[in-house]
Amino acid sequence: AQSVAQPEDQVNVAEGNPLTVKCTYSVSGNPYLFWYVQYPNRGLQFLLKYITGDNLVKGSYGFEAEFNKSQTSFHLKKPSALVSDSALYFCAVYNQAGTALIFGKGTTLSVSS
């Protein structure tokens, strides 16, 4: 069965430093991988997705993600963190039928000034 794992409940970084939020996946077939962000009392917002092609995917708000097939990972990255990046981040993958997204448990990113 398709699944994603986010091994860290919380990531803390200082403003201006690079950030990484980790995600690993388990799929049969080609993975369709997504990152979403959730701000307090808001719905989830799309950041980026990997379908096929370049392993480095660029998305909204300066975020990017690196798809690594050998390590079955899809880590979210940003070169320089902002305090406003503090939020809850979810990795997701399509189910085997390709009809609905399965979400990880989420990682809280806290950026300090």
Added chain:
Amino acid sequence: EAGVAQSPRYKIIEKRQSVAFWCNPISGHATLYWYQQILGQGPKLLIQFQNNGVVDDSQLPKDRFSAERLKGVDSTLKIQPAKLEDSAVYLCASSLGGQPYGYTFGSGTRLTVV
């Protein structure tokens, strides 16, 4: 483009009462999803509609939850009777349909059962 609309934003009910949530998806999006997000967990799919037909409701607790999508547009999710463990955020999302498309989510309804 207008987003996914959900109402109400917040609801507090006593256990064993009933509650209903409403969702209006993005115009033209054939696929509509209801997810349950319990505090500290990722969203869990409850039900998926394609137009006005159900694609997947395998994780919907059918003894107490029901959902419908009228004329392939708006959708309602109902809980009757509610239990304490139903306290969660209920998220509605719409999509053009399956992979490789992403979703657009509404702001959610936060349900507290006391």
